[in-house]
Amino acid sequence: IAYLDANGDGVTDIFMATGEYLLEGEVNSILAINDGQGNFTSSTSEFGDNMPPATHARKSIVFDYNNDGLDDVFVFDHGYDSNPFPGSNPKLIIQNSPGSFSWSKLTDQTGFHHGGAAADIDNDGDIDIFVGGFEPFFYINSDGNSLTKTDNLFDNSINKVFSAELIDVDADGYVDLIVGAHEQDGDNTSVYWGSSSGTYGSSSRTIVPELPNYGTVLDFEAEDVDGDNDRDLIINRTGGGNNNFYNGRRVQLLLNNGGRQFVDATNQIDDPGLDTDIWFPWLRAQDVDSDGDIDIIPDDAGYGFSYLNDGSGNFVKTSN
Structure with a gap:
């Protein structure tokens, strides 16, 4: 798309x-x-x-x-x-x-x-x-x-x-x-x-x-x-093992720590990820609730949820 x-x-x-x-x-x-x-x-x-x-x-x-x-x-x-x-x-x-x-x-x-x-x-x-x-x-x-x-x-x-x-x-x-x-x-x-x-x-x-x-x-x-005025990384993933290849979903969050280094903050996304979850191919990072911070959404409204940011990089999964 x-x-x-x-x-x-x-x-x-x-x-x-x-x-x-x-x-x-x-x-x-x-x-x-x-x-x-x-x-x-x-x-x-x-x-x-x-x-x-x-x-x-x-x-x-x-x-x-x-x-x-x-x-x-x-x-x-x-x-x-x-x-x-x-x-x-x-x-x-x-x-x-x-x-x-x-x-x-x-x-x-x-x-x-x-x-x-x-x-x-x-x-x-x-x-x-x-x-x-x-x-x-x-x-x-x-x-x-x-x-x-x-x-x-x-x-x-x-x-x-x-x-x-x-x-x-x-x-x-x-x-x-x-x-x-x-x-x-x-x-x-x-x-x-x-x-x-x-x-x-x-x-x-x-x-x-x-x-x-x-x-x-x-x-x-x-x-x-x-x-904090630097770019953090958001990575969309699905299963990669022999038993779960292209099964499940997980969004990884890496906060920019300066000096071209990142710290894994995936636990700040309130969605543990299950092998039974349906993976999605694309994500978007934008302010979907107009509160001035960056949220995360699948690039397909059919998935029916968003990860809403509290402004500090903590995300809560919310149904659309």
Whole structure:
């Protein structure tokens, strides 16, 4: 799911890159247009009735590819989700003018593209893209004219990534790379600290504490939850052991302790997590009750609950 202004009317529309667990073909994505009153209608006219397809889209991100002030979309599609994992191609969706889109399949890279993120990692004024998977890489943006694939901006400690974000966590002006996959397979969940070089490596990273039995990392947020003016980490997890793989849910809270170090404060979230709980793929960190602090919610109202912050980083699970 991605949120964007798809027609220049100033209200938020929804783009949904679709797919199914063991789908071998492709299904068309969905664009839901907001009428300004919170009512959404599926529409294909913005794409000339040629909707971009996907096999199993893991993530879509909204960014401005060519700095024209219009929302564009990048779709990470990992393809058929079982052996032999043949992979799929990313899709680049360009809003050429308000309410008019075109898209292309990036056929130069076929792979298990399981997540990614976008930011200007080289400080040249355009947005670059990190693509996760079994063989992660960057697409470096050349002024909105082309994307060039490179895997030489990080060392071999980044070798499998299923979830990622690009955020300036330590507020030093350089974008940091947060990555996670399966801790049960030895994949360290880590923050790689950005620098003027635009590269990332093990010599400048912080390994995040593991959460026993919940080693499958699904999503990240980095916001100030305790009011001390630095970014804390929120990590969405599900089961990672042989007996609970993709069973249960747990949200991990890591408070920023300064010096690029974090202290685990997961016990400040009033939800112990059970193997029988239904996991959710995405979380959002925002002020949902308008009291001036950051709360945590699943990015799907159907789950029916929120974690409300008391202002000091203590969260109470509350039914919506």
